[in-house]
Amino acid sequence: xxxxxxxxxxxxxxxxxxxxxxxxxxxxxxxxxxxxxxxxxxxxxxxxxxxxxxxxxxxxxxxxxxxxxxxxxxxxxxxxxxxxxxxxxxxxxxxxxxxxxxxxxxxxxxxxxxxxxxxxxxxxxxxxxxxxxxxxxxxxxxxxxxxxxxxxxxxxxxxxxxxxxxxxxxxxxxxxxxxxxxxxxxxxxxxxxxx
Numbered sequence: 371x372x373x374x375x376x377x378x379x380x381x382x383x384x385x386x387x388x389x390x391x392x393x394x395x396x397x398x399x400x401x402x403x404x405x406x407x408x409x410x411x412x413x414x415x416x417x418x419x420x421x422x423x424x425x426x427x428x429x430x431x432x433x434x435x436x437x438x439x440x441x442x443x444x445x446x447x448x449x450x451x452x453x454x455x456x457x458x459x460x461x462x463x464x465x466x467x468x469x470x471x472x473x474x475x476x477x478x479x480x481x482x483x484x485x486x487x488x489x490x491x492x493x494x495x496x497x498x499x500x501x502x503x504x505x506x507x508x509x510x511x512x513x514x515x516x517x518x519x520x521x522x523x524x525x526x527x528x529x530x531x532x533x534x535x536x537x538x539x540x541x542x543x544x545x546x547x548x549x550x551x552x553x554x555x556x557x558x559x560x561x562x563x564x565x
Contacts, residue, residue: 373458374482374502376409377451378402379444380465381421381437392420393427394552396468400428401552405463405470412475414457418465419447439515444522448503449511458484459504466552470500473542477534478502487531490539490549497549498522 380392380402394401402418409416416432423436435454439446444464451460461478463470481488482502489501507529514525539546 374413374479375451375455375457375460376406376413376416377448377455377460377462378405378409378416378418378465379447379451379462379499380418381444381447390424391466391552392418392424394466394468396552401468402426402430402465403428404468405465406430406432408470408472408475409461409463411472412479413461415455417451417454417460419450421447442515443520444498445511445520445525446515448522449508449515452503452505452508452511455505457505459502461502462499464499464551467499467548467550468552469547469550471543471548474539474548475500477538477542481532481534483532485530487526487529489526489531489533490536491533492536492539492546492549496523496526496533498526500548 392402406416418430418432418434419437420434421437422440423434435450437446437450438453439449448462451462461475478488478500485504485506487501487503487507490497510529519525
């Protein structure tokens with residue numbers, strides 16, 4: 371075990387997907403269930419930052435936490451997860467990322483640094499998920515949320531952060547499929563669906 375909490379952000383409304391992203395099913399398995407299992411292998415506990423509490427159509431067997439700053443996007447989800455976490459940092463995933471490689475998670479864990487976020491830089495863009503976020507960032511997160519500075523990339527550029535190069539991600543995930551987000555029905559092959 372890693373001394374990490376695991377967190378899945380599942381607060382988005384999924385407007386482009388035309389359905390709640392937390393209900394996303396890929397390959398007949400709910401993505402949330404798949405991600406919970408992935409995190410349970412490496413984390414002391416797993417949380418789902420649910421945004422506003424709502425029922426899920428399938429059991430996930432982990433604690434759901436609501437946003438303290440409703441409607442403020444992923445930054446509010448990170449804040450909610452860190453506020454509820456019992457460990458010093460959270461390994462954070464998004465519920466619309468069905469293809470995260472275990473080996474990519476291992477690369478993040480190998481480079482974990484106290485009081486620093488750890489994320490990948492892909493094609494000049496900071497990929498906030500998967501990422502490691504320490505609880506020591508809570509005061510900065512709260513300040514950003516109160517000021518309405520809601521961009522996760524902007525926050526990462528201001529916070530203590532380790533940016534991992536794309537080449538490290540490509541060693542274990544050459545096509546970078548781990549960073550695929552399902553944002554619309556067109557992002558899913560025909561046999562996969564959102565229920």
